[in-house]
Structures are given as structure tokens and as C-alpha cells.
Amino acid sequence: MDKKIIVITGASGTGKTTISQYLKQKYNIPPVLTHTTRAPRAGEVDGVDYHFETDETFSKNHYLEQVEYSGFHYGSSEESLEQTWKTVDVASIVVDTAGAISYKKKYGDTAVVIFLEVDVETVAHRLHGRGDDPERLTRRINSEEFKRDLRIPDELRGKSYEIVNKDIKITEKKVDKVVNNLKSK
Numbered sequence: 001m002d003k004k005i006i007v008i009t010g011a012s013g014t015g016k017t018t019i020s021q022y023l024k025q026k027y028n029i030p031p032v033l034t035h036t037t038r039a040p041r042a043g044e045v046d047g048v049d050y051h052f053e054t055d056e057t058f059s060k061n062h063y064l065e066q067v068e069y070s071g072f073h074y075g076s077s078e079e080s081l082e083q084t085w086k087t088v089d090v091a092s093i094v095v096d097t098a099g100a101i102s103y104k105k106k107y108g109d110t111a112v113v114i115f116l117e118v119d120v121e122t123v124a125h126r127l128h129g130r131g132d133d134p135e136r137l138t139r140r141i142n143s144e145e146f147k148r149d150l151r152i153p154d155e156l157r158g159k160s161y162e163i164v165n166k167d168i169k170i171t172e173k174k175v176d177k178v179v180n181n182l183k184s185k
């Protein structure tokens with residue numbers, strides 16, 4: 001099979017990490033870790049969920065793309081993806097829509113984009129349920145990035161699998177189809 005990167009995108013709280021974990025559990029498709037300057041949430045572990053960085057260490061890495069999201073830096077490296085491709089043909093990565101556009105531009109058909117969509121009320125409810133700090137959560141939901149990522153950008157329209165992530169079982173079945181499509185190539 002050709003090398004592929006499944007790029008999971010959408011607004012914060014739409015279920016990107018949940019789908020990335022499903023891909024790992026069910027298909028052994030590993031996530032490529034990215035870097036961030038935000039603090040770990042309860043239960044998040046450095047080197048497992050993210051490479052957690054200070055402003056200083058973040059600035060020393062080389063990134064394929066990087067963004068500022070709700071006041072923090074995030075970035076992903078080509079080296080991490082190339083490293084993962086040495087051991088598997090298919091990997092996944094979780095990024096905002098600006099990152100997904102960068103991956104699509106750089107990798108073309110090698111980047112298979114899944115755009116997750118959920119209405120804003122449901123997302124806010126889920127983020128509260130995840131235990132996000134209320135002050136940070138309000139800031140995030142009011143950020144331009146969050147509002148932008150609620151709808152698929154023009155650059156990805158027609159080039160992505162668009163999945164409404166309401167019922168997780170239905171979402172998983174749709175993700176199964178994406179993976180099966182890859183396998184048949």
C-alpha cells in the first residue's frame with residue numbers, strides 16, 4: 001500500500017482525538033504527535049498526547065506547519081511523520097483546519113482528510129464534560145480559530161471526508177469506510 005497520512009480536522013471538541021484513538025485501537029494506525037506550548041490537561045502525558053514545550057523549546061524545532069490557536073503555539077514536523085512511515089504505511093495526525101490545508105497542499109492524495117462537524121452547542125457541552133478549565137474554554141469558544149473550524153474551509157471542500165460526529169457508532173462506521181477505501185488502493 002502507498003504511504004498515507006489521515007489528517008483529522010475540525011473545531012476543538014468535535015472528536016478528532018477520539019477518532020485518532022479509534023484508528024489506533026481498531027486498525028493500529030498510530031497518531032503522529034505534535035508539539036504545543038499549552039499546559040497538559042488532566043491525564044495528558046508528555047510524549048503520549050503531545051510533545052509539551054515551553055516557548056523557548058518550541059521555537060527550536062523545525063516544523064512542516066505551525067499555528068497559533070487560542071493563545072498557544074502548535075506545530076507538526078515532517079521528521080515525525082517520516083519516522084512513523086518507516087514502521088507503518090498509514091498514520092494519522094490531529095490538526096486544526098489551517099494545518100489540514102497545509103498537509104493537503106504538501107502531500108496531495110497522500111493526505112486523506114477527515115473533517116469532523118458538530119453543532120456548536122453540542123461541542124461546548126462536550127468540552128465542559130471533558131473537564132476543560134471554564135475560563136480557557138470560554139476564551140477558546142470565542143476565538144476566531146474555533147469559529148473558523150466549525151465549517152469546512154473552501155480549500156478542503158470536495159477533497160475531504162466530511163463526517164457529522166453525533167452518534168459515535170455511526171461515526172466509527174464512516175471512519176471504517178475511509179480505512180477500507182485506503183486498503184483497496
Ligand SMILES: Nc1ncnc2c1ncn2[C@@H]1O[C@H](COP(=O)(O)OP(=O)(O)OP(=O)(O)O)[C@@H](O)[C@H]1O
Pocket residue numbers: 010011012013014015016017018019094126127129130165166167168169171
Ligand atoms: N460522538 C460523540 N458523542 C459524545 N461524546 C463525544 C463524541 N465524540 C467525542 N466525544 C467526547 O467529546 C469530548 C471532545 O472530544 P475530543 O477530545 O476527541 O475532541 P477534539 O476534537 O480532539 O478536541 P481538541 O481539538 O480540543 O483537542 C471528549 O470528552 C470525547 O470523549
Ligand SMILES: Nc1nc2c(ncn2[C@@H]2O[C@H](COP(=O)(O)O)[C@@H](O)[C@H]2O)c(=O)[nH]1
Pocket residue numbers: 010011012016034035036038065066067069074075076094095096097098099100
Ligand atoms: N495546525 C496544527 N494544529 C494542531 C497541531 N496540534 C494540535 N492542533 C490543533 O490545535 C487545536 C487545539 O488543540 P488542543 O489539544 O489544545 O485542544 C486543535 O484543533 C488541534 O487539532 C499542530 O501541530 N498543527
